[in-house]
Amino acid sequence: MSPETRKVSRTSLRQNLVIFAVFMAMLVSKSDAKCDFKAIFNFGDSNSDTGGFWAAFPSEKPPYGMTYFKKPAGRATDGRLIIDFLAQALGLPFLSPYLQSIGSDYRHGANFATLASTVRLPKTSLFVSGVSPFSLAIQLNQMKQFKVKVDELNSSGKTNLPAPDVFGKSLYTFYIGQNDFTGNLARLGINGVRKFLPEVVSQIASTIKEIYALGGRTFLVLNLAPIGCYPAFLVELPHNRSDIDPFGCMTSYNNLVLEYNNMLREALRKTRMDSPRANVIYTDIHSVMLELFQHPASHGLKYGTKACCGYGGGAYNFNQQVFCGNTKLINGKNVISTACNDPYHYVSWDGIHATEAANKIVADAILNGSYFDPPFSLHKFCDIQPIG
Numbered sequence: 001m002s003p004e005t006r007k008v009s010r011t012s013l014r015q016n017l018v019i020f021a022v023f024m025a026m027l028v029s030k031s032d033a034k035c036d037f038k039a040i041f042n043f044g045d046s047n048s049d050t051g052g053f054w055a056a057f058p059s060e061k062p063p064y065g066m067t068y069f070k071k072p073a074g075r076a077t078d079g080r081l082i083i084d085f086l087a088q089a090l091g092l093p094f095l096s097p098y099l100q101s102i103g104s105d106y107r108h109g110a111n112f113a114t115l116a117s118t119v120r121l122p123k124t125s126l127f128v129s130g131v132s133p134f135s136l137a138i139q140l141n142q143m144k145q146f147k148v149k150v151d152e153l154n155s156s157g158k159t160n161l162p163a164p165d166v167f168g169k170s171l172y173t174f175y176i177g178q179n180d181f182t183g184n185l186a187r188l189g190i191n192g193v194r195k196f197l198p199e200v201v202s203q204i205a206s207t208i209k210e211i212y213a214l215g216g217r218t219f220l221v222l223n224l225a226p227i228g229c230y231p232a233f234l235v236e237l238p239h240n241r242s243d244i245d246p247f248g249c250m251t252s253y254n255n256l257v258l259e260y261n262n263m264l265r266e267a268l269r270k271t272r273m274d275s276p277r278a279n280v281i282y283t284d285i286h287s288v289m290l291e292l293f294q295h296p297a298s299h300g301l302k303y304g305t306k307a308c309c310g311y312g313g314g315a316y317n318f319n320q321q322v323f324c325g326n327t328k329l330i331n332g333k334n335v336i337s338t339a340c341n342d343p344y345h346y347v348s349w350d351g352i353h354a355t356e357a358a359n360k361i362v363a364d365a366i367l368n369g370s371y372f373d374p375p376f377s378l379h380k381f382c383d384i385q386p387i388g
Contacts, residue, residue, distance in 0.1 A: 035382035044113030053115035079356030085363030228253035232351035
């Protein structure tokens with residue numbers, strides 16, 4: 001290559017880099033970005049809780065939050081959740097937990113999710129061992145109360161609240177239901193849990209209809225991930241070798257999740273027909289998570305059914321006697337459940353929840369729009385920002 005050619009090549013490269021930098025600056029500029037969704041209101045459990053549970057029951061400790069926040073940040077993972085990535089892509093800040101009284105900013109929505117929440121709160125007691133009192137019905141009531149307060153206080157100049165008209169311009173997300181399964185499977189078995197699944201999907205559908213009546217118009221409902229692939233449930237739930245598929249997951253429990261997901265899809269289809277002005281979107285994260293568990297190496301990961309943070313090593317690195325970050329005396333020995341040094345290589349963070357790396361892959365898939373039913377393009381409503 002002649003000096004003149006090299007000079008032209010270098011000039012062209014510099015020009016391309018400048019153009020690319022300008023393009024990226026325009027893309028990520030919040031002031032210039034278009035987004036019809038002015039807020040996100042989320043309902044869920046630990047898979048989307050950004051600090052509600054630990055605001056109510058302070059007890060969180062390292063190594064949670066180690067990857068992104070560098071300290072515990074109210075999330076049951078090493079970093080960000082799917083809801084964090086979704087907010088970031090829409091140019092919105094991370095959601096403040098509704099239950100967090102200090103430091104919250106609700107101008108762009110609120111998060112009603114709490115760890116251990118269920119759709120269906122057992123009728124025997126308000127406070128059931130291992131179950132959050134903040135069921136979906138409670139979260140809905142909190143959202144209604146939030147709307148009342150916004151309407152009352154907006155004229156007083158409160159700066160941390162949204163405008164009253166935000167509720168019709170918001171994205172309503174639901175990621176809940178896992179605890180209805182896992183909290184009952186060991187006690188009731190597959191057939192016992194199967195009996196109340198219609199009640200679970202009915203409760204989600206009726207919640208959407210109530211929010212629709214309040215002005216909500218766009219709903220993303222995430223289905224359930226394959227719980228038969230999670231390290232904790234591979235250790236805790238009864239099964240035999242014939243139930244393990246070639247990828248190390250429990251077939252019977254995953255089949256039950258598929259039954260539920262199909263039931264949820266059908267319930268949302270009917271809800272869509274009853275709410276003609278709404279976008280009610282079934283979001284199939286199950287397919288993405290199953291792919292990660294089955295083929296982690298194809299997505300830059302190494303370990304599917306092995307937890308990053310746990311104790312015991314082995315195939316699952318999970319011991320139900322000592323959870324991630326805890327210390328306990330077991331058989332006369334003081335043991336510590338510690339985190340791996342490379343959570344970015346794992347699908348599972350602590351045996352129950354996904355790592356930030358897995359959450360990012362799922363969020364990217366959602367934003368692509370390929371896992372929506374019916375087809376739905378977030379790009380029509382927002383200039384999607386890159387998530388890093």
